[in-house]
Amino acid sequence: MRTRVMTAVVTAAAVAFVCTPVARAEDVKETFTKNCTMCHGADLKGQTKVGQLRKIPDLTAADVRAKFDRSRMIKSVTEGVKDEDTGKEHMRAFGAKLSGAEIAALVDYVISGAK
């Protein structure tokens, strides 16, 4: 009997976990607003104070978008981006703060042009 109750509890938990969408559109937008807009701007153009200071690329520009590579972008957000020559940090690493699923959703959000 005890085992059966446990099984039911575990099954219910597993079903709840599987059925919870990993990242809903509004959540992604909120996560982006909290962590990313201060540099990239809500419109991804990087026209923020920090953006201008750090010469943040306009993530909506055709030449930048042409070089988009989802797995590289996920790596950039997870591990951060440093200047290859000076080692100076361009973008901080978010791997410790956000989950892999959140980062993937954010990158898809950027790829979609913040839609």
Ligand code: HEC
């Ligand atoms: C401190 C300012 C700053 C913050 C905060 C920031 N970024 Fe960036 N981001 C940059 C800079 C600078 C670059 C350009 C890096 C480079 O290539 O030199 C960049 C580049 C990128 C790129 C392109 C990477 C590539 O490999 O092409 C993506 C995607 C990106 N950011 C997403 C995000 C997301 C998502 C967040 C929030 C979780 C975020 N950024 C937060 C400064 C920032």
